[in-house]
Amino acid sequence: MASPTLTSPATTPAGPAGNTPAGAPAVAALPPAADERPRNLMPMGVLLLSASGTMFFGALVAAYLHLRDVTEPWPPEGVKLDLYLGNLLIITMALSAVTVEWACFALRRGDRRQSSAALGVTIGLGVAFLNLLSYTADQVPFDAASHPYGLVVTALVMLLGIAVGIGVGFVTLTLLRVSGRQLSAAEPSQLRATACYWHFTVAASIAVWYTVAILK
Template identity: 35%
Template sequence: MRLATRYVRRMGAAATSSVSHSAPGRTTGQFGVVVFLASDIMLFAPFFAAYFLLRSTAAEWPPEGVELDVPRALLATIVLVASSFTLLAGDRAQERGDGRGMRRWLIVTIVLGVAFLVNQFAEYTTIPFRADDHTYGSVYWGLTGLHTAHVLGGVCALGLLYIRAARTRSLDEITPWARGVSLFWHLVDVVWIAVFITIWVIR
């Protein structure tokens, strides 16, 4: 009887230890980030599908009078892609435990993101067509507007990450948050490359 009791106690302790080691909070957070990013991709997919569907059925695409500034969009693309590399530099600094370096690269990334937003809003003021002028206008404003909203959200997330990095005593405490923000920002950059190729290159 005593041997059985000891065996049960050992099994219970082993099970508790297994649960505590196999289900850390970070795993749940990472899974949530993956699910969120997957849902975000599905959010953009219908916009791209609508663009190519409308393009394939339109007699003239883009419509007459639509002139897009390709060099300007290319420069904005370079700025946004560069922000991914600066954020990667910040991630490397965090892995080394270099808080100052991480914050410095975060600032550079935020500045590049804001520069992209300023250019995007400035371009919106010069575009000679509105969303309700034709189907091209609808899909253009819908696709670029959705992406611009994501960049704005990403810049806010980077700002919050900077604040947390400045206040924390250990960079390890913010690792899950930093990884989530980094993945979201890289996704935003990849989506923009697809938007640029779709609207300004393929047309």
């Protein structure tokens, strides 16, 4: 049983994960033990922020649906979205979901080169998506100020672009760390977190596409 004395300089320090019984003999010559960093901190953090992101895009989609119900005409006359470009955008993002998982799989097996290649392809697909999204936004025959439709679609597209842009940055950082041997099969948590975030952006892209192109 532990001693009633709660703190004692003559005991061995312990990190948050370790419970050294009070009264254990101290090793005076050694510095305090380093914290044992728990695993999966970053994936959990990203998962929570992705839940917030889902609420964020959910609110925008809800605003779109509400405005659609109370505004006539919807979409404004003369607006016809190019489904071809929209479908291409979604296919690009869906492919990138596969490549980011490929990167995770490769790192788990200790194959750093293949993991780096997969992350590189993911970045390429992300940049291609952003490029095509920008092109699509330039082509649409409306602006944000002309009609509620213009505002809410512009908001969805711009904010989705920002989310994917952040994702591309995140994947690039992870690629650098994988290439620099800072991530490995034993310490893959940043790559897992990157994959979580990337899947969120894929889901958000699909939600935006379904709302604007299918539900209209």
